[in-house]
Amino acid sequence: MSSSLHAAVTATLVLLVWCIEGALIQGRDIDQPLQDSYDYIVVGCGISGLVVTNRLSEDASRTVLCIEAGDADHYEPIIQDPVYVGADVGGIYDWRLSTTPQNQLDGAARPMPQGKALGGGSILNAMCWNRGGADDYDAWESLGNPGWGWEGMLPYFRKSETYTPVPSEDIAREYSINYTPEAHGSDGPVQVSYPGYFYPQSVNLFAAMNNLGLPTQFDPNDGTSAGPALVPTDLDPNNQTRSDARRTYFDPYVTRDNFHVITGQHVTRILVEGVGNNSQVSNPMSGGDQNGEGGSDSSNQGFGFGPGGSTPPIASDTPDKVRRQDPGSTSRRIQGVEFAANASSPRQTVYATREVIVAAGALHSAQLLQLSGMGPSSLLSQYNIPLAVDLPGVGNNLQDHCLVGTFYPYNNASFPSPTELTTNATYNMLAEQEYDTEKTGPWTAGSPNALAFNPLSLITNNAFIIIANASRQAPTDFLLPGTDPTLVAGFTQQKDSLVSRMGRDNVAAYEIINNNAGSLTVSVLHPLSRGTCHINSADPFQPPSIDPRWLTNPVDRQVLVEALFFNREILAQPSMQELQVAQFVPPIDADEDAINQVINNGIRTEFHPSGTLAMLPLEHGGVVDSHLVVYGTQNLRVVDASIFPMIPAAHLQAVVYGVAEKVRDCNCDLSTKSED
Structure with missing residues (x-):
């Protein structure tokens, strides 16, 4: 197929899909006003928002509205095709935040990409699908969260997925891929x-690590996640396209009458009874909103939009367990x-x-709670935000997997490289044709899936020195001065x-992300550093101040240094020498000072911010309880990565799907009323 013909066909297909999408949307009149009230309102239509909205709307008697600041994508190839x-990242479906x-480090700010679209980060991410080790979730449970251990989470990990094994036994054997059937779902979205x-x-990379004493994990999703592994992706095996939250939890259910979604609308605050001017909320169609701006906004891109109404009562069947989550105080x-x-539109x-x-x-969840009067009182008072609930933990406990890139180009031309797709037009054209016609070839393999989740004890003789250093630290040594005692x-x-857990052979300390072109990027998986995400304005359209404070705890830096030294050992193995490796960054003779400079200049996010509204006891800096109810409220929950008390050693999308699936069926069953 010529490039011009292919472009024409692609444009036609995109237009056709766009029209089909529009037809689906038209199944419910887009001019239909929003209801004055819904049983449930979900803020954010990313992974967790769409999962929760979908599951709640399974009960036809319950109405659910999901509000998304971004737009719906149009099934563009850059979203769907794994080669892209x-x-x-950095485009129209990205919030384009910065730290x-x-x-x-080096004093510079870093980009902090986050999905801004129907489907959220699931349309931007690298598609990796792994859950981390059972140990991570058992640790959550041990911190005061009954039911959140591995055995409690596994049914919901399974519920979210339809797992398809590698179809070829030869490939499975060559790339050490196997699976544990009871760890996987067969009919999830x-x-x-x-x-x-x-x-x-x-194969060469895994052989090198095996030779150094790191056994391959055959199923990185069965709870034994430590060592190199060929990780599956959220890839539809039928057409080799991205299987994101929008296409799996929304598109097939768009005609449900009780499943309402609006896009292009930014939630500016949560309305709390009796706080500020929330006691009597005006109807914006009958005299103006709280800011004196009247009228409705016709810019909505969703499935129904209209004015609000007078404040309805909270349903009498709000579950008792919600009401009693904060005994002895007024919720x-x-x-x-x-x-x-x-910012210029009516509220x-x-x-x-x-x-x-x-x-x-x-x-954004942390930012929204703060803007709504829930957070550290000292922070809210700076911006004259009326206090609803004094919660020191809101916006604190920020954790992320920070990574540092490397480059060791492979010069053996007999090994195909992903870089050829951008440097060799003929190779790319043939690969594109193979993808279009057969759904095979390099265009299906854009996601980095040959990864390693390595324990510290198996990569360095300094492991126990690092562990001893961590043990000697006082908890406050590397937290911010003045950290609230509950957070301490x-x-x-x-x-x-x-x-x-740092010295265990079955607990990963860091990750190797292999791009098959010479990059063995490393990232810290269980960081001790803690950051913050706080408002720096009362304006909801201003981004929050994001300070991940990467490597402020020196133990995290020590882990990265050892990881980069271990890369040298990997590259020196015979199987890697076959690739004719030319080490470039960091240089082969770099000492620890030089490696630290590479780290300082190269640290970036792995796009896994979490922990800012932690599921912990209130006296331990928690923001939500084990039912995900915000302390001090009757009927506000949080369901996303902000509730993680500690970040798991995983790419987070599979974890977030599992958390969102669990919410309906855990003790806080959102769709089951206690009485009518």
């Missing part, structure tokens, strides 16, 4: 499978939310008779848990 993984200057092509140098009733298309209101569920991601108490427990 990473190409849409504060990282003075402990997300398609989880393997690409139609494998780069052969993955706030959440009325609904306020939202607008942009609109919509009300929840049962619950508001925040699912805006670890950064919570971090003390986290630190004890992390240090006690």
